[in-house]
Amino acid sequence: MLQNKRIAIVGGGPGGLTLARLLQIKGAAVRVYERDLNNEVRVQGGALDLHTESGLAALQKAGLMDAFKANYRPGAEKIRVVDSQLKVYLDEHKKEAVATFGDKHYRPEIDRGPLRDILLASLQPATIVWDSHIVSVEPVRDSWNLVFQNGSTATADIVIGADGANSKIRPFVTDIKPLWTGITMVEGSIKHAERTAPIVHQLLEGGKIFAFGNEQTVIVSSKGDGSFGFSAACKTSECWYKESGIDFKDHQQVLDWFKKEFTTWNSTWWELFANEETVFIPRPQYCMPLDQQWAAKPNITLIGDAAHWMPPFAGEGVNMAMLDALQLSECLTSPIFVNTQAAIANYEKGMFARFAKAGQGTLFNTEWMHSPQALDNMLAMFGRSMLKQMGFIGKMWVSVTLIPFIRKAVGLSPKQYVLTE
Ligand SMILES: Cc1cc2nc3c(=O)[nH]c(=O)nc-3n(C[C@H](O)[C@H](O)[C@H](O)COP(=O)(O)OP(=O)(O)OC[C@H]3O[C@@H](n4cnc5c(N)ncnc54)[C@H](O)[C@@H]3O)c2cc1C
Known part of the structure; x- marks a missing residue:
C-alpha cells in the first residue's frame, strides 16, 4: 500500500518521530518536517513517564527499548505530594526504586531531550527537514503540496499531522475545535x-x-x-x-x-x-470534544495532540501520541486494508475510542485537581493504586473517608517540610 508513496510527517515531537521510525522499519519513504531550526534550539520540557501499554509498547516495537533503558532516569518517577505550605502528605522517596519493566503499574521517566535524541538517532539520514514551519497544505490531484513559512514547498502522497496542539494540518482533516x-x-x-x-x-x-x-x-x-x-x-x-x-x-x-x-x-x-x-x-x-469523530480522508490524518489535544493532568498526552504512531504505522503497513483510506479509517476508529476514555480521565483530573478537595482526592488516588498493587483491592473505590486510614497504613502523617516565614 505504501510502495512508491512519499509520506510527510509534519512535526518532530514524540508522536511524529516515533511514527517515522516505525514506518521506516517497514521500508516506507518518510520525511519529517519540523519547524525548529535544529535539535538544540528549544529547551525541552520536564520528564515524561512512559506507560507499558502505550509509550513503552511503541518503543519496544521500534526496537528502542535498550536505548530507553540506557537513558531513562530511575527514581525520577518518585512523587512528593504537598500542600501550599510545603507540608508533605505523601513521600515516595521512602520507597526503593525498583525497575519492573513489563508491569503495567511501572512508569519509568525519561527527559524529553534524551527521548527526542533516541528517536532522532534511530532515523535514516536526512529524514528530518529542520526549519520547515508549515503554514498550509494544498491538495494537488491525489497528492499534497506543503507550503512552508520560509517560502519553500514540498510534495507528498500522504500527510500526517503530528504538529501538536495548534496543528496547521488539523483544519484539513476536521473543523472540530477544542473546548476551553x-x-x-x-x-x-x-x-x-x-x-x-x-x-x-x-x-x-x-x-x-x-x-x-x-x-x-x-x-x-x-x-x-x-x-x-x-x-x-x-x-x-x-x-x-x-x-x-x-x-x-x-x-x-x-x-x-x-x-x-x-x-x-x-x-x-x-x-x-x-x-x-x-x-x-x-x-x-x-x-478536544470527547465524542469527536470525522469521516476518514484518503491520504491525510492526525496523531498526538494534533488529533486529541487535552490538558496534561493525567500524564497521557505523550503516551497517546506514541500509541497513535504505533497503531497508525500498523494500519498503513497491514495487507488487510484495500487502500490508505481504509487503513486511516481503522486507525482513527481506535484513536477516537482511546481518546474518549483518556480524555474523560484527564478532564476528571483537571476538575478535581483545581477543587477544594484536591489534596484529599490525590491521596485517595494514590492509596487506591497502592492498595491495588499490594493486592488488597480489586476495583474497589477508595473514598476520601478512607484517607486517614490510608495515611496511617502507609505511615504518612503529614509533616512540615520547610517554612521560610
Ligand atoms: C507543561 C506541560 C507538561 C506536560 N506533561 C506531560 C506529562 O507529564 N506526561 C504526558 O504524557 N504528557 C505531558 N504533556 C503533554 C505532552 O507534552 C504532549 O501530549 C505530547 O508532547 C504530544 O506529542 P506530539 O508529538 O503529538 O506533539 P508535540 O510534542 O507538541 O510535538 C509537535 C512538534 O511539531 C512541531 N510543530 C508545531 N507546529 C509546526 C508547524 N506548523 N510546522 C512544523 N512543525 C511544527 C513542534 O515544534 C513540535 O516539535 C505536557 C504538556 C505540557 C505543556
Whole structure:
C-alpha cells in the first residue's frame, strides 16, 4: 500500500518521530518536517513517564527499548505530594526504586531531550527537514503540496499531522475545535536549580512535586541536567494570558502575578519565579470534544495532540501520541486494508475510542485537581493504586473517608517540610 508513496510527517515531537521510525522499519519513504531550526534550539520540557501499554509498547516495537533503558532516569518517577505550605502528605522517596519493566503499574521517566535524541538517532539520514514551519497544505490531484513559512514547498502522497496542539494540518482533516477547560497553566523552566531554587530543588530530590491549595496547583518535574520544569495552574478566563497585560518574558511581572493570585501559598514558592533567566509560557488549557469523530480522508490524518489535544493532568498526552504512531504505522503497513483510506479509517476508529476514555480521565483530573478537595482526592488516588498493587483491592473505590486510614497504613502523617516565614 505504501510502495512508491512519499509520506510527510509534519512535526518532530514524540508522536511524529516515533511514527517515522516505525514506518521506516517497514521500508516506507518518510520525511519529517519540523519547524525548529535544529535539535538544540528549544529547551525541552520536564520528564515524561512512559506507560507499558502505550509509550513503552511503541518503543519496544521500534526496537528502542535498550536505548530507553540506557537513558531513562530511575527514581525520577518518585512523587512528593504537598500542600501550599510545603507540608508533605505523601513521600515516595521512602520507597526503593525498583525497575519492573513489563508491569503495567511501572512508569519509568525519561527527559524529553534524551527521548527526542533516541528517536532522532534511530532515523535514516536526512529524514528530518529542520526549519520547515508549515503554514498550509494544498491538495494537488491525489497528492499534497506543503507550503512552508520560509517560502519553500514540498510534495507528498500522504500527510500526517503530528504538529501538536495548534496543528496547521488539523483544519484539513476536521473543523472540530477544542473546548476551553477554565484553567490556565504558566509553565517555567529553571536552570541550575540547586543554586537558583534551592529549597524546591531539595524537596524535589530528582523526582516530582504535586502541590495543591486553594483550588490551585504547582507541579514540579526534575530533569537529569540539574534543571527542572514546573507549572502553576489556576482558574482564569479564557483570554487571561492576553488580557492580564503580563509580559511573560519579565520574571518580575510573573512573580508579582503569582504573589497576588496564589496569595495563600507559602513564600518559598516564590523562588520558582526569582530567576531572570527563567522563561515562562502561559498555556491556556483546552480539550478536544470527547465524542469527536470525522469521516476518514484518503491520504491525510492526525496523531498526538494534533488529533486529541487535552490538558496534561493525567500524564497521557505523550503516551497517546506514541500509541497513535504505533497503531497508525500498523494500519498503513497491514495487507488487510484495500487502500490508505481504509487503513486511516481503522486507525482513527481506535484513536477516537482511546481518546474518549483518556480524555474523560484527564478532564476528571483537571476538575478535581483545581477543587477544594484536591489534596484529599490525590491521596485517595494514590492509596487506591497502592492498595491495588499490594493486592488488597480489586476495583474497589477508595473514598476520601478512607484517607486517614490510608495515611496511617502507609505511615504518612503529614509533616512540615520547610517554612521560610
Ligand atoms: C507543561 C506541560 C507538561 C506536560 N506533561 C506531560 C506529562 O507529564 N506526561 C504526558 O504524557 N504528557 C505531558 N504533556 C503533554 C505532552 O507534552 C504532549 O501530549 C505530547 O508532547 C504530544 O506529542 P506530539 O508529538 O503529538 O506533539 P508535540 O510534542 O507538541 O510535538 C509537535 C512538534 O511539531 C512541531 N510543530 C508545531 N507546529 C509546526 C508547524 N506548523 N510546522 C512544523 N512543525 C511544527 C513542534 O515544534 C513540535 O516539535 C505536557 C504538556 C505540557 C505543556
